[in-house]
Amino acid sequence: MSEAVQHTELMLSDRLADFLRGMPKAELHIHIEGSLEPELIFQMAQRNGVSLPYASVEALRAAYAFTNLQSFLDIYYAGASVLLTEVDFFDMAWAYFLRARADNVIHAELFFDPQTHTMRGVPFAVVINGLHRAVERARQELGIRASLILCFLRHLSEDEALATLEEAKPYIGRFIGVGLDSGELGNPPEKFARVFAEARRLGLRIVAHAGEEGPPAYIWGALDVLGAERIDHGVQALKDPALVERLVREHIPLTVCPLSNIKLCVFPTLAQHNLRELLDRGLVATINSDDPAYFGGYINQNYLETFQALQLNLGHARRLAENSFVASFASAEEKCRDLERLVAYFDQTFAPA
Ligand code: HPA
Ligand SMILES: [Zn+2]
Numbered sequence: 001m002s003e004a005v006q007h008t009e010l011m012l013s014d015r016l017a018d019f020l021r022g023m024p025k026a027e028l029h030i031h032i033e034g035s036l037e038p039e040l041i042f043q044m045a046q047r048n049g050v051s052l053p054y055a056s057v058e059a060l061r062a063a064y065a066f067t068n069l070q071s072f073l074d075i076y077y078a079g080a081s082v083l084l085t086e087v088d089f090f091d092m093a094w095a096y097f098l099r100a101r102a103d104n105v106i107h108a109e110l111f112f113d114p115q116t117h118t119m120r121g122v123p124f125a126v127v128i129n130g131l132h133r134a135v136e137r138a139r140q141e142l143g144i145r146a147s148l149i150l151c152f153l154r155h156l157s158e159d160e161a162l163a164t165l166e167e168a169k170p171y172i173g174r175f176i177g178v179g180l181d182s183g184e185l186g187n188p189p190e191k192f193a194r195v196f197a198e199a200r201r202l203g204l205r206i207v208a209h210a211g212e213e214g215p216p217a218y219i220w221g222a223l224d225v226l227g228a229e230r231i232d233h234g235v236q237a238l239k240d241p242a243l244v245e246r247l248v249r250e251h252i253p254l255t256v257c258p259l260s261n262i263k264l265c266v267f268p269t270l271a272q273h274n275l276r277e278l279l280d281r282g283l284v285a286t287i288n289s290d291d292p293a294y295f296g297g298y299i300n301q302n303y304l305e306t307f308q309a310l311q312l313n314l315g316h317a318r319r320l321a322e323n324s325f326v327a328s329f330a331s332a333e334e335k336c337r338d339l340e341r342l343v344a345y346f347d348q349t350f351a352p353a
Pocket of ligand 2: 029031290
């Protein structure tokens with residue numbers, strides 16, 4: 001076979017790429033602070049009089065060369081320092097929703113990190129009210145159903161997380177659940193047993209980052225100690241067959257973020273990512289963007305590059321989109337409607353001419 005023909009066969013077909021772009025999908029793992037593009041960071045810095053340690057948008061982008069999770073988090077928290085007013089939080093989330101609509105995201109669950117802001121003196125109300133306004137407007141104007149998940153920063157203490165949950169109580173109708181993010185290694189789920197117990201008592205949904213860089217034991221801890229209903233990342237699960245069996249048996253979804261895993265050196269290349277194997281083993285894996293402004297793309301870019309690198313097909317596309325709806329915290333009726341919409345999309349694309 002000639003090299004040219006081989007190359008063509010290895011390329012994602014235009015038809016599959018267009019199909020993936022147009023496919024209705026849910027996004028379940030997006031840190032809204034990680035959607036802050038350098039241009040918006042500079043705009044906000046200027047309007048808020050915040051000085052940045054970077055001379056230009058280009059210089060900031062050039063700093064996005066990460067070696068692990070912590071090297072990213074240092075820049076991510078610096079970027080978030082420009083967020084001061086309710087309008088800033090609204091603008092950030094609205095910019096994400098416009099991207100989400102372009103990628104045919106019809107349901108989104110957004111993580112936010114209140115401690116990153118309250119530590120700088122920004123009131124909790126400013127954060128949640130700005131985000132909530134964008135969520136409402138996305139529903140009205142873009143037809144995107146969205147909700148918020150409050151994440152505790154695991155490098156901070158549990159007492160600080162408890163204080164944050166206390167501060168959040170008056171706004172309990174504005175977020176649906178709690179999660180756990182930031183530096184994983186050395187900060188196991190067990191550290192946050194009490195605050196998650198309180199969140200469960202309040203009727204909040206529970207998720208946690210686990211098994212991104214950390215060992216399978218952290219995934220067990222997220223399930224058994226925190227009561228996680230979904231695991232964010234979870235790609236290290238394959239190291240533990242008993243854990244895989246449990247995740248499959250209990251239909252515990254994994255919100256996988258392929259481009260993030262490459263940028264943070266969890267896998268050396270996308271071709272070596274284990275997403276195909278996760279699906280083959282029967283895990284409810286989904287594709288998400290994590291921190292799209294930092295990791296090279298929004299959700300469709302994650303789909304396209306992963307399909308290309310792992311040579312995934314239409315069957316995988318259907319499974320991944322189905323998983324995204326099934327794994328969401330939408331109501332049973334909403335999930336049914338989302339799944340019907342997905343079926344209609346497949347039927348209409350492949351209807352006989
Ligand atoms: O990928 C992540 N992992 C942990 N914490 C985070 N906060 C933003 N993104 C991440
Ligand atoms: Zn994440």
